[in-house]
Amino acid sequence: MPRRASLAVAVVVHRPVLEELRACLQALDELRGPGTTVVVHLWHCDAGPQDTPGLPELLRQLQAAGTPLKLGGGAGNLGFGRAINALCAGLASSHLLILNQDAIPEPGALSRLWHEASRDDPRVAAWEMRQIPYEHPKDYDPATGETGWVSGAGVLLRTQALREVGGFEPRFFMYCEDVDLSWRLRCAGWRLRYLPQCAVVHRTYDYAGQVKPLAALQGAYANLCLRQRFGTPSDLSAGIRALWRELSGPQAFPGWRRGLLRALLKFARNRRYFARTRAAAPDFVPRFNGWDYEERREGSFHPFLAQAERPERLPAISAIVRATGDADALAATLHCLAQQTHPLLEVLVVGGTDRAMRAVCARAGERLALRPLPAGDAALEMIAAVHAQADWWLLFDDEHVRPYADHAEVLLQAARDQGRQAAASLTWRIEADAADHATAHRRHAPRRKLAGLPATRPVRLLHRKAPVDPAYAEVAKTTAVCYVGSAAR
Numbered sequence: 106m107p108r109r110a111s112l113a114v115a116v117v118v119h120r121p122v123l124e125e126l127r128a129c130l131q132a133l134d135e136l137r138g139p140g141t142t143v144v145v146h147l148w149h150c151d152a153g154p155q156d157t158p159g160l161p162e163l164l165r166q167l168q169a170a171g172t173p174l175k176l177g178g179g180a181g182n183l184g185f186g187r188a189i190n191a192l193c194a195g196l197a198s199s200h201l202l203i204l205n206q207d208a209i210p211e212p213g214a215l216s217r218l219w220h221e222a223s224r225d226d227p228r229v230a231a232w233e234m235r236q237i238p239y240e241h242p243k244d245y246d247p248a249t250g251e252t253g254w255v256s257g258a259g260v261l262l263r264t265q266a267l268r269e270v271g272g273f274e275p276r277f278f279m280y281c282e283d284v285d286l287s288w289r290l291r292c293a294g295w296r297l298r299y300l301p302q303c304a305v306v307h308r309t310y311d312y313a314g315q316v317k318p319l320a321a322l323q324g325a326y327a328n329l330c331l332r333q334r335f336g337t338p339s340d341l342s343a344g345i346r347a348l349w350r351e352l353s354g355p356q357a358f359p360g361w362r363r364g365l366l367r368a369l370l371k372f373a374r375n376r377r378y379f380a381r382t383r384a385a386a387p388d389f390v391p392r393f394n395g396w397d398y399e400e401r402r403e404g405s406f407h408p409f410l411a412q413a414e415r416p417e418r419l420p421a422i423s424a425i426v427r428a429t430g431d432a433d434a435l436a437a438t439l440h441c442l443a444q445q446t447h448p449l450l451e452v453l454v455v456g457g458t459d460r461a462m463r464a465v466c467a468r469a470g471e472r473l474a475l476r477p478l479p480a481g482d483a484a485l486e487m488i489a490a491v492h493a494q495a496d497w498w499l500l501f502d503d504e505h506v507r508p509y510a511d512h513a514e515v516l517l518q519a520a521r522d523q524g525r526q527a528a529a530s531l532t533w534r535i536e537a538d539a540a541d542h543a544t545a546h547r548r549h550a551p552r553r554k555l556a557g558l559p560a561t562r563p564v565r566l567l568h569r570k571a572p573v574d575p576a577y578a579e580v581a582k583t584t585a586v587c588y589v590g591s592a593a594r
Contacts, residue, residue: 111142112219113198113264117188118178118206119150120157125207130167130174132210136219137171146175148192153179185257186273186282193272198264205258208305210234211412218303222261230266230295231287234259235304235446238408239313240511243299244400246546247507247586248437250298250444253392253399253547254287259305266295276375280320281327284398288335288391292384301446301510306411313406318358321396325351326368328396333372333379335391344393345369390548400549403531404582407515420521421450422513422566423493425485426501428456432465434539434588435504439469447514449473450495455488456480486567496569505539505587506532506563512584516566523578526571529559530580538590545588555587563587 114133118126136143147164154160154176168174177192189203200222204210214234222232233255245252260283270289273282287297325348332341348369352362392399424442428435435454442452457466457477466477478492489498497520499513512530520528535552537545544550559565559577564585567575 111198112136112144112200112202113196114143114145114202114204115189115192116145116147116204116206117150117185117192118147119182121160121206123157123159123163125209126160127163127167128209129204129206130172132212132215133172135213136215141219142198144173144175144198146177146192148188149176149178150182150184150188151179184275184278184282186277186286187275189257190272190275193264193267196264201262201264201267203257203260203262204305205307205309207309208234208236208259208307210259211237211304211306214303214305218261218300221300221303222263225298226296228294228296229298230263230290231255231297232261232303233297233299234261235299235301235510236307236309237304237411238306238308239310239406240301240409242402242405242583244402244546245299245509246543247441247444247509248542250300251543251546252297252299253291254284255297255299257283257286258307258309263295266290266293269293269295276330276378277327278323280323281331281398285327285331285334288331288389289384291389292335292386294386302444304409304446310406313408316357318360318364321357321361322364322368324396325365326371328393329368329372330375330379331391331398332393333376334383335385335389336393340391340393347395388547392549400546400552402509402533402583403554404515404580404584407580407582409511409514410518419447420497420517421495422447422497422499422517423489423495424449424452424499424501424513425489425493426452426454427485427503428454428459428462428480429503430456430459430461431504431539432461435462436465436469437539437542438501438504438507439465439473439475441507441510443469443472444510445508445513446510447517449499449513451476451493453478453488453492455485489567490569493569498567498569500565500567502563506585507542507587508564508585509583511582512564513566515580515582515584516578519578519580520566520568525576525578526568527559527575528566528578528580529562529564530582530584531555532562532564533583533586535586535588537588539588542588552586554583 274285329344332344451474454477458479485500516528532555533552534555535550537550
């Protein structure tokens with residue numbers, strides 16, 4: 106990082122909803138301060154500010170209030186990626202924050218994002234923000250935040266990395282240009298991170314499960330291009346066969362078949378280009394998940410509430426983890442607990458007073474309200490009843506279970522919505538040693554859902570007053586992983 110950090114903000118504008126754009130740009134004020142220079146670039150993919158009634162006046166108001174705006178574009182719709190590339194020409198900042206015009210950062214999110222990025226490993230190229238109400242259900246390493254691709258709706262990029270790989274692919278008008286950029290960055294040796302505690306409100310769907318024709322058709326074209334650039338011949342053949350099956354099936358919406366044929370013809374015209382610009386790396390394994398990419402956690406349309414929509418006082422949660430002797434695994438799980446989007450009141454570590462665990466608990470205690478407890482065979486529910494300060498308990502059978510950042514939030518929300526005193530969600534069993542968690546996620550290690558009754562899940566939420574055999578609120582979202590090494594298989 107340079108001594109004086111510099112940040113550019115890029116917003117591609119196309120006939121925006123004024124109140125959304127105003128909220129997006131006003132949220133940037135929290136980034137301005139001593140030691141940081143921020144410039145906000147608006148690139149018009151319409152005819153300019155005059156194309157949206159009221160926008161020129163809004164921009165004058167923002168500039169008068171101190172928002173440092175620079176305007177560009179206005180000569181036609183280049184598409185998202187080409188607009189960002191044009192905007193970046195001559196950019197001198199060390200980092201570039203990209204926001205959709207309707208992506209509104211939550212209070213405090215940008216400060217935290219900038220703080221994390223400013224101190225991160227120099228080989229991290231991108232930090233993605235979580236989207237509310239619907240988070241993309243991509244997989245990521247709960248312990249490190251490393252992910253396979255980052256969405257362009259709200260992402261901070263290292264300018265050096267963006268330039269090194271040539272920016273966004275200009276042959277993608279909209280959709281999947283962020284996946285392509287992510288994969289080229291990874292092939293060049295860069296890493297990507299997802300920061301769920303840094304969120305933007307981005308109401309891109311009118312309702313859960315909505316199918317967007319433009320996204321579906323642009324995505325079909327881009328999927329074939331990415332199979333050509335990053336995949337194997339069999340990956341490409343599978344994509345073309347899937348497209349032909351779609352053509353012979355029922356129409357997803359009017360114009361579906363015609364749009365797919367156009368996507369296929371467009372790919373045919375560009376196939377040689379994507380073959381010529383092939384990208385690969387020994388540590389990069391692309392994953393084509395139908396028309397989507399990478400592993401997907403179940404629960405695509407689990408709705409999250411924005412800060413302004415949440416109750417003023419949310420119930421407190423105590424987490425209780427039984428440590429069985431694996432210090433490295435305990436450290437990773439405690440780190441995951443420190444990253445929860447619903448902050449925990451405290452963490453109790455059963456077995457935390459053992460010699461091997463004490464140092465781990467001491468380090469984690471710098472970020473968590475943590476209390477180590479002596480080891481014991483009593484049920485976690487009994488231990489929580491005696492020691493937990495909160496009425497809600499998040500119980501971990503051992504230290505090899507790692508929660509995604511939304512784990513506590515999802516379980517508590519489900520329990521309250523369904524009027525239950527217990528909740529459990531889906532857990533992935535990943536076939537990899539816990540010490541190799543980063544490689545396991547990067548290379549798509551085999552995994553399966555843990556079945557069985559909610560009470561037998563390796564992590565669950567209970568209320569202090571729950572009966573012995575409570576009725577669980579079950580959540581169809583993957584919110585935790587547990588690792589099973591070769592010795593246990």
